[in-house]
Amino acid sequence: MEISHAEGSYIYDTNNKAYLDFVAGVSACSLGHRHPKVVDAIKTQLDKYLHVMVYGEYVQQPAVELTKLLAKHLPEPLETTYLTNSGTEAIEGSIKLAKRVTGRSQIISAHNAYHGNTLGAMSVMGYNERKQPFLPLIPDVKFIAFNNAEDLKKITTKTAAVILETIQGGAGFIEPSDNYLHKVQKRCNEVGALFILDEIQPGIGRTGKLFGFEHYNCQPDIIVTGKGLGGGLPIGAFTASKAMMDTLKDNPKLGHITTFGGHPVIAAGALATLTEITSTSLMSETIEKEKLVRKHLKHPLITDIRGKGLMLAALTPSAEITNEVILKAQDEGLILFWLLFETKAIRITPPLTISNEDILKGCKIIVDILNKIQESQK
Numbered sequence: 427m428e429i430s431h432a433e434g435s436y437i438y439d440t441n442n443k444a445y446l447d448f449v450a451g452v453s454a455c456s457l458g459h460r461h462p463k464v465v466d467a468i469k470t471q472l473d474k475y476l477h478v479m480v481y482g483e484y485v486q487q488p489a490v491e492l493t494k495l496l497a498k499h500l501p502e503p504l505e506t507t508y509l510t511n512s513g514t515e516a517i518e519g520s521i522k523l524a525k526r527v528t529g530r531s532q533i534i535s536a537h538n539a540y541h542g543n544t545l546g547a548m549s550v551m552g553y554n555e556r557k558q559p560f561l562p563l564i565p566d567v568k569f570i571a572f573n574n575a576e577d578l579k580k581i582t583t584k585t586a587a588v589i590l591e592t593i594q595g596g597a598g599f600i601e602p603s604d605n606y607l608h609k610v611q612k613r614c615n616e617v618g619a620l621f622i623l624d625e626i627q628p629g630i631g632r633t634g635k636l637f638g639f640e641h642y643n644c645q646p647d648i649i650v651t652g653k654g655l656g657g658g659l660p661i662g663a664f665t666a667s668k669a670m671m672d673t674l675k676d677n678p679k680l681g682h683i684t685t686f687g688g689h690p691v692i693a694a695g696a697l698a699t700l701t702e703i704t705s706t707s708l709m710s711e712t713i714e715k716e717k718l719v720r721k722h723l724k725h726p727l728i729t730d731i732r733g734k735g736l737m738l739a740a741l742t743p744s745a746e747i748t749n750e751v752i753l754k755a756q757d758e759g760l761i762l763f764w765l766l767f768e769t770k771a772i773r774i775t776p777p778l779t780i781s782n783e784d785i786l787k788g789c790k791i792i793v794d795i796l797n798k799i800q801e802s803q804k
């Protein structure tokens with residue numbers, strides 16, 4: 427499929443065939459494709475300046491406004507944000523920050539976690555098959571089972587940080603249950619470890635709240651965002667208290683260095699995206715749209731629908747059925763996708779701006795395909 431252009435909830439190929447997008451660039455295009463306010467903000471910035479200087483030497487309005495707006499919507503003391511080029515780089519920054527603040531080295535992550543694909547981020551990935559060819563990775567990383575309260579004993583005074591996805595993405599859109607994240611936070615507080623939440627996928631409105639953790643009675647010490655924050659441009663961000671972030675300033679000077687982090691054009695696009703999401707009814711509509719998907723995706727071959735808001739995964743009885751649905755859907759003009767580790771899951775993460783009609787249209791395509799598969803099994 428060769429892309430010609432994309433607009434709203436649709437991607438067009440070079441034959442001008444329209445595809446309804448139920449993936450949104452893997453949860454990145456929250457406002458759909460080429461949202462006019464995002465495109466305007468980018469164009470306006472293009473006419474002013476592009477890259478001028480790094481490392482915070484110069485005050486650049488788009489990055490300043492973006493980080494201020496993030497702080498406005500985060501609870502205290504989460505007020506200082508470092509902007510990066512990708513979610514993965516922000517994860518790297520968050521781990522470095524935790525080591526710097528605590529003076530400890532041990533990082534605890536969860537089985538089946540995905541936090542990115544550089545060597546540091548891969549070290550906290552809870553999936554051996556994908557790590558094996560790249561060993562050794564960074565040392566002193568331990569794993570716990572997500573949602574397992576017993577395992578929290580493994581968090582000790584040796585632990586610099588516990589890093590978790592608020593909703594486990596690659597694992598199959600697994601939500602925290604039984605007040606789990608609150609318990610993690612409590613245990614971290616007891617032993618002086620930092621609590622890092624990876625909100626790269628659930629964050630920025632996708633679950634119906636600006637940050638996924640708002641659903642789960644907890645607050646991280648460091649929050650990592652990305653994907654949907656950029657409105658279709660590459661971005662990552664890690665946010666902590668000013669006191670914590672200040673530890674990255676000296677010894678060594680500039681504890682994290684990046685040439686393009688906070689790039690004015692990207693920050694302008696992200697600012698327009700965040701402004702739109704926080705100043706409209708999009709987030710409450712997202713909760714209603716989740717209900718619509720759940721209502722119209724009822725089928726005997728759908729065994730479960732996991733996730734929250736428009737971060738949803740429909741599970742089928744087998745990886746084969748899931749593959750068939752995803753591949754046939756593309757022929758029918760609907761973009762679906764897989765999750766990294768859960769082979770039975772169909773990713774449903776459309777733009778938050780998708781219309782109700784398009785939700786019904788996409789669900790019908792999936793149900794029709796499942797009906798045909800069911801027929802063929804008889």
Ligand SMILES: Cc1ncc(COP(=O)(O)O)c(C=O)c1O
Binds near residue numbers: 517
């Ligand atoms: C939960 C999570 N963390 C980190 C990342 C890495 O972000 P990026 O691909 O922007 O580097 C992703 C990307 O899929 C993700 O879903």
